[in-house]
Amino acid sequence: xxxxxxxxxxxxxxxxxxxxxxxxxxxxxxxxxxxxxxxxxxxxxxxxxxxxxxxxxxxxxxxxxxxxxxxxxxxxxxxxxxxxxxxxxxxxxxxxxxxxxxxxxxxxxxxxxxxxx
Numbered sequence: 142x143x144x145x146x147x148x149x150x151x152x153x154x155x156x157x158x159x160x161x162x163x164x165x166x167x168x169x170x171x172x173x174x175x176x177x178x179x180x181x182x183x184x185x186x187x188x189x190x191x192x193x194x195x196x197x198x199x200x201x202x203x204x205x206x207x208x209x210x211x212x213x214x215x216x217x218x219x220x221x222x223x224x225x226x227x228x229x230x231x232x233x234x235x236x237x238x239x240x241x242x243x244x245x246x247x248x249x250x251x252x253x254x255x256x257x258x
Contacts, residue, residue: 159186192240194249200256203229230256 171180174189220229234256236250 151250192238195235195239197233197235197237199233199235201231201233201253218240228255232256 163183167181167183171177174181182208187213203220204217205220206212211217222229231253233253234250235248235252237246238249239246
């Protein structure tokens with residue numbers, strides 16, 4: 142997915158998504174605000190749309206490919222050690238920020254540690 146149209150269309154799409162998110166927030170706010178007798182509604186929205194954050198929990202397995210020989214490790218076979226061996230596995234928490242209207246994708250968090258299982 143991504144915005145392949147003109148920037149104006151992308152911004153309009155982002156604005157629609159902001160409005161949808163704001164409406165959802167108000168519905169949830171009104172549900173939780175049980176001490177109030179009256180519901181609230183949107184009067185004005187000030188938002189900062191900096192992109193979409195994909196929060197990912199990923200288990201990685203070491204391959205037989207050298208890191209400098211390939212950018213895409215998908216075609217590489219996993220290391221021949223037993224797949225259950227935690228020695229060749231990492232558990233990672235990634236956050237990828239995607240800003241499609243700027244053709245930008247950045248890994249904003251990269252935390253990995255050896256698999257203990």
